[in-house]
Amino acid sequence: MNSRLLGRTGQKVSEIGFGAWGIGKSWWGKTDDTESLRSLRRAIELGVTFFDTAYVYGDGHSEQLIHQAFRETRGRYFVATKCPPKNMGWPADPRTPLKEAFPEDWMTSCTERSLQNLGTDCLDLQQFHVWTDAWVDQDEWKNTVAKLKKQGKIRWFGVSINDLDPDSALQLVESGLVDTVQVIYNIFEQAPAKSLFPLCQKMNVGVIVRVPLDEGGLSGTLTPQTKFEKEDFRSNYFAEGRLAETCARVEKLKPLLESYAPTIPELALKFILGHPAVSVVIPGMRRVKNVEINTRISGSAPLPKDVLQELKKHAWKRTRHPIV
């Protein structure tokens, strides 16, 4: 497993990380804790050292499973968690006063809960689960981050950027106030490469890439007939013709499959790792099989330059990332 630097944190983390939303058991339909724990343990065995979670992933359930896997394997690795906005508003709206989203008492109590769930005294990385640059000049969140760092409750601070709106954190990155950003970047959603990534490189801000497989759209397992359980948010995400269009677009990627990327998920993850601004990519992995496939990608042949170039033509401009 190759490592990369997580920006100014100076920490080396595995370039394939573990996305732990699905294992939280909320939003993804039937999910089995036993299999989730096997996946976490297998990921650790195969060299994964970066885990992305959030308090809202099952009200702490995802954090608790990560803690359990660390206890069982007697290891402790880099964990990035997230503080939800107090108003539970996704995406962040620039008209929302900061007080309604991230007041000091809320940030402090969410941090305490995550510390408890993860069984640690200090969070490696606390992230705001939403962000708008309308908040960049306000002092309360900055003072609270500084206080939590000083108290030793968080080591580094980052934000998770609104879906499909990578430019909504440019001022924050430019301000030098964050250590990392988390953003959607994949074969379909390539907008971060335009302004966000070069700025992160200039400011030495770590880049955590989420939704690398387009919530399964780039998993190579969907067909136009795929049906999702009612409790699986993807019954909505792939509604209104999006499933059929996704499958048609995936068909157009198949001529690019070669020995360096024989399957769609391998092509998708290698595309992301092909960008030098990326510190870590965090596919969601509830199944051991997927952990094994995805971890194998690191260290194997990268995509040739002409393939990376060709993949730029497969960007798909969408304005909506429907979760509910």
Ligand SMILES: NC(=O)c1ccc[n+]([C@@H]2O[C@H](COP(=O)([O-])OP(=O)(O)OC[C@H]3O[C@@H](n4cnc5c(N)ncnc54)[C@H](OP(=O)(O)O)[C@@H]3O)[C@@H](O)[C@H]2O)c1
């Ligand atoms: N706002 C935010 O901050 C935010 C929002 C979304 C996601 N995230 C973070 O980003 C992570 C990744 O995003 P995501 O989980 O939503 O979506 P994703 O990684 O794009 O897709 C996850 C799906 O792909 C499947 N998969 C993984 N590897 C595969 C492989 N090799 N072959 C076939 N299928 C494969 C998974 O299956 P199984 O699960 O069945 O193994 C799951 O169904 C999350 O887990 C979370 O940590 C953050």
